[in-house]
Amino acid sequence: MLCGQLCQINMAASNSRVDELTSYFKTHNKIKEQQSHSAKVHSVGWSCDGRLLASGSFDKCVCIFSLGTDRLKQETTFRGHGGSVDQLCWHSFHPELLSTASGDKTMRIWDTRSQKCTANIATRGENINISWSPDGNTIAVGNKEDLVTFIDARVMKIRAEEQFNFEVNEISWNKDSDTFYLTNGQGCVHILSYPDLELLHVIKAHPGTCICIEFDPTGRYFATGSADALVSLWDADELCCLRTFSRLEWPVRTISFSHDGQLLAAASEDLVIDIGEVETGEKVADIPVEAATFTVAWHPKQYLLAYACDDKDTYDRKRDAGSLKVFGFSSE
Template sequence: MKDPKQTQTPIEDLQELRSYFASHNVVREYIAHSSKVHSVGWSCDGKRLASGSFDKSVAIFNLERSRLVQDFVFRGHTGSVDQLCWHASHPDLLSTASGDKSVRIWDTRSHKCAATIPTKGENINIAWSPNGSTIAVGNKEDLVSFIDTKTFKVVTEEQFNFEVNEISWNLSSDLFYLTNGLGCVHIMTYPSLELQTVLKAHPGTCICIEHDPTGRYFATGSADAL
């Protein structure tokens, strides 16, 4: 039997998209933290949602019949959980970056912390490579550390002399992207970290970057409102 999700006709035009969201305009609130939420993310299979908070915890929700049901709350960080990201192909693993100078990997099956990796600074951004082999984490001092997920050790570090805002990978995990405070996107090869090009994307601070599912395009957001 075919999955009904796979037989749905994709929405192709803007008006149809607007109509769809207008007819599905339902908002539900879920209270899982005692302080502000810094990051949310869906697992690769779309069945779990994680949220990271200033209260030092990570909440896991299961999606059941269009409703979220809280499954578990991970605790262990001694500082704010500033960003999280899921494994690109393993729906039970996620990683978190914290102000406590550590990265943690959590297993939602066992409800345990699978690894704790110490880092040199207060971490504010994190990206798991699509092939699953490397986690990149950036701290407040613009140092980016690369963690081998087999050994759970930092294998290399790169110090930048500009404000690093967000980090990302391409689908094949051989290009590494970062946005900076000068409105640019830096693209480097990985693991050599050789600079390939610098795109002047915005007149203001380039804050965020996101790749489309095909890997052909990426979008950036900036303090210039673009």
């Protein structure tokens, strides 16, 4: 009897929270757009303090924006990569440090205070993904040939390389930085220990290609997005699937948890970005878009979602718009 009552109380609280969030986004649905690149934007990400937003593009550049109360302002553009900037990530507690992975076979570190590149590490392939460990000590970079390079960020030296014999799509660390996760073309999540890189678990997460992976800020959960158009939510300790989000109809390319771990944004080739409540899976809001979405990233302190789509120029439909957008500003 008591268990049933507790379940009812929890369900009522969750429903109340969903209603609260739904109402919030009805008055916070304004979108700000920045057109700063000459080609499509592949990756966006916020600094750990939320003051800066970075975008990496096929045009080989990285743009840095500052966040005001109701707008973005472009601060600087980093140039130096000889190929597309496919993914970027910030240091988890040094808000001025940004890392980028490029098709030019390098990984770079940029310092927004000095506005310079402070490290340039050559790797053995065209890089497509990057992940900075939460403890700040290691940067993992993956390339098109499914080789992952582990760089000691304290001395900027390559510490290890791991060649995989399957398609590696996206990489991530757990909250304690002692296990390393990667998604693959067989729908699996491989979990390795770090630094010894021993295989600990293989989870068959999806029937289709497992494309993206993201940990929530608390470390309790991680989510995966797949070619089967599903997002699945996993308990990070038990490694069991808790629920799926099934509102999208195309392969899920990108996902992001909000700062409090309560919301999960997911995007694909659908003309909408889906925002769901983590505990129930219920829809809280959606963002209409005009093209496939490459990347989404929640702000680390507010309900602001940065994203970039395959938008085309208004006057020349053959040209990329090179824009990024932020959803969630007050519309009142």
